Amino acid sequence: MTTSQQNDPLGITGTILAEKYRIDSMIGEGGFSVVYRAEHLIWQQPVAIKCFRILAQAPENKRDELLDGFIQEGRLLASLSSRSAAIVQARDIGKFTTADGMWIPYMVLEWLEGKTLDHVLFEERVAGAKPREIHEALALLEPVAVALEIAHAKNIAHRDIKPANVFVIGDPRGASPFTKILDFGIAKVMADHAAATAELAQTGKEITAFTPNYGAPEQFSRSYGATGPWTDVFAMALIVVEVLRGGIPAFEGDDFIQFAVASRDPTRRPTPRTLGVPVSPEVEAVFEKALAVAPTDRYPSMGRFWAALHEAVFPDIAWNPGTTSGVSSSITSSPGGRSASRASMPGPLQETLPRPSGGTAMMEGAPSLPALPGPTQNAPQAPFTGPVPMATSNTDRAPVADQGKGLMAFAAVAAIALLGGSFAAYKMFTKPAGNTPTVGSSAPVASALPSASASVMATAARPTECPAGMVLVPGGKFFMGSDEPSFKLWQPAHKVILDTFCVDLHEVTAAEYKECSDQGECKRPEAAPNWPKVAGSTDEEHEKKREAYAELCTFGKAGRESHPVNCVSWFQADGYCKWRKKRLPTEAEWEYAARGSDGRKFPWGDDDAAAGHMNAGGKEWAAWEKAQGLKLTGTLYDIDDGYAGTAPVGSFPKGKTRFGADDFVGNVWEWTADWYETYKAEEEINPKGAPAGDRKAIRGGGFNGGVLLWLNPAMRFHQVPDATTPVIGFRCVMNL
Incomplete structure (x- = not known):
């Protein structure tokens, strides 16, 4: 969350509006509006004040017309809500001028408690x-x-x-x-009166x-x-x-x-x-x-x-x-x-990974390239099934819950739904400490998130030892992502500040996951992996690949107890970490643990990947694909690293991170806690991913990695959370 998000953009907090609404706090800001929590001084009840900032630059000769439009829609909303409790109630409407001269029409709405x-x-x-x-x-x-x-x-x-x-x-x-x-009625009034805000075209905004x-x-x-x-x-x-x-x-x-x-x-x-x-x-x-x-x-x-x-x-x-x-x-x-049978959750349609040249490497069971709002990608885009909000603010999202990313509250602070310029106020629900609120599908809300200095002070007061099997990652700053033009999804590099945390020394092994499964706490992985079929391939081709890759799943395989567990979904990985009283890392935590603050290109430094640093795609991978009768997907280097599939964790000590953790690149991709979203340029503190989506961010490359780009710690990719593939595993983190 950026410092600018914590400010009141209209400067009206603490004032009294229309002689009866005391503005207590800003609770959300979007592309069209700013919403405040206020108290009706006569009724002594909370209300939501929605200020339509998008119309602040309307020409003076059009303002009366705009206000008339809002009055008509407010009257309509009041009439409809009087006939149905299922329509949010409009209580009042008006206008005011800010201290710096902005003309702002507003609506007063009922205060709701619940969730969108x-x-x-x-x-x-x-x-x-x-x-x-x-x-x-x-x-x-x-x-x-x-x-x-x-x-x-x-x-x-x-x-x-x-x-x-x-x-x-x-x-x-x-x-x-x-x-x-x-x-x-808001969509209609925006459409009907968009022409009145002629200056919007000059600012690049569209309604x-x-x-x-x-x-x-x-x-x-x-x-x-x-x-x-x-x-x-x-x-x-x-x-x-x-x-x-x-x-x-x-x-x-x-x-x-x-x-x-x-x-x-x-x-x-x-x-x-x-x-x-x-x-x-x-x-x-x-x-x-x-x-x-x-x-x-x-x-x-x-x-x-x-x-x-x-x-x-x-x-x-x-x-x-x-x-x-x-x-x-x-x-x-x-x-x-009785409950009828339910459909299984479908996944995305394509599994493609980019090459620096802009070509496409087909990698079965691998993460599929998301097609989300943001810069043009260098690889063909696969369809995306998540929501893409339009005409919203470009400010950062507020951080969200570690795993659930649901609505939450601190004390009695309230939040709003902000999407496409439409929003209403509602009270948030409490979640475990350490989470901060977010609402809507696309926009941030106000938060009491500590400043950077407060974060550093909190870190200094925490314990400095991690449990056995974990290493300490001291809190600090780094530039997340990369400005290199070879891959758009990791752009732009932006400053991130993180608190201290502990991260697993190695990826969770098949034996460790089996312990959880044997106790009935973790769902046993299926014998065969399952991931979305490549667009253009036949069902027969897809089934052939699934059968071939099944031998690379490690759970329950003799001799692979110390290999990373794979062929597990995001939900299974999340469940295991929770069983261990831990959690999956955010993307920011994963990247920082892999590279630290000094901007190194790989966990071990800036030297390109070579033998002994990781388990990636070499001669052994090409030989395995050929033996299975599968199409060759390419190799990273012309050597045999000894492992056609996964390797026992810690087998490549040259690849240790500066904090002492193993296998952050290669072996298996790793699930993170975050839903994918494109980066923004603003500084962030303990950032989380999108509040919702259809793909989870994954990091680190796998044993079939045939392109150096995939093994850069800044590289980010995505997969539907219910996919199970032999190239995706996970590790856990915990707060100190």
Whole structure:
């Protein structure tokens, strides 16, 4: 978190607004807005004040028109929320001028306690919860469907329905969770009045009045027709599919164009069955209609869509949009009192690794190159299934929880959901000490994170000894990443400050993991690995490779007890570390432990990789591939290092880090705690990865590493967390 994030950008904290709202604190900042926690001095109740900073530079002759637009939308929101508790309530609206002359319109909203749906799904996925079945999805989202039908009956559309705009109050897995819609009308007012802020074009900012991850074809191009209630139907269908997939979004892409193509592709509609979720033919047919490319082929309103979906799931129970009891009270358990089978979590579509020349090396079971927002990559991009927020702030994310990265709080501080310029306030939930709050899918929140000097002082007061089997990594500063042009994903190099921590001397071995498994605390690895199939390869080719690579899995293999355990998913690695009262390292911790502060290129220094430094791809790897009848993927050096697969941990003492740890590069890639996100240039303190995503960051290269680039400690790559491959293992860290 940067120092700038801790400041109040509008300078109004501690002031009284409109003679009745005391501004207590800034709780979040995004590309469109800044949100404050305030107290209504008359009612003595907390409220959220949303200040639309994006309109601060509106020409003076357009300000009255803009304010009228917000008044109209505020009146609409107040009217709708009075008819449905599932729509966040608008309490007031107004304008003010800051001390430095910025004209700011604002809305006053009710203060909510709970979590946005994107965070609920993220936390459940990290915890390994099974995806919801269709009847459970209906129960969770029915209040939203009812509220939207009320609006649609008046021919009013939201136009930015997404998980970040669905707020969950109560236990999401309980008998009666309640969901609310956030930011009703904001997308419309932004779209209608974008032209009034002519100076935005000069600053390079653009207003995107919807979130492309959930955009309907007509939102990308008016050639498909006008937006309306049918647009919300499309987005709601995508959300239901995402819930059925355990939090994996339905659309794949890494920029606006890719989402536009996916939204309008008539050959592949994002229905449950298309994405591997087993549903009945009747349910699939409902989604096919709801997700039709042409608006005229879809259900005209949310009520029509929800009634059809309800009938497909519960043919004997009629749905009444006038009450929320029709579904939620009857489907907290599956029909017949039993849970239906759930679909397994699908993974990405491609496994490619970049070469310095810009070519592509196909590495089976290896991490797949993510296609996320950021600089153009040197290797072909694989589709990305995670959310890509549009029109948001470029400020750093606040650090998030070590493993779960869920919502959390310190004392009674509150946070907001910030995505695509839309947000509402809600109170955060407490997590273990040491975590800091974050919300929304893309934007940071205010935090009481200590300064760099405070971090150093805290480090000095901590113990200086680590448990047996771990080495000490003293806290300090380093430049994370690299500015070398050979690989864009490690750019830019940026300063990071870390506290002291302990890291495992070596990668977790097969014998160590077996101890956990034997005690019933860790899930036993499958005999054969499983990872996403390479795009363009046949099922037969993929199965042949899986069978061949199965012999390289180390768990339960005689003679490989001291080899790193592999063929384990991120969830299994996370579970083992927790069993040991440890955790997986963040990307920053992993890279710092591998290279320290002096900017060295490799753990041992700047000398290029050579024999005796690591277990990487040499003659032995090429010989193994040839013996298996597989396509050769290339070698790093023209020697035989003695290990076609993994090597016993610590077999390459020349490769020790400056802190004394073994095998930070080579042998196996290592899972980290972080979801992947592109780097930013600002200084960070104890940074964490994205609050959500579909790929976990991995580090270090493996025994099949045929390119020197892969073995640089700054190299970062990614894999879906449920993949199990022979080239990925892990090690743990712990705080002092």
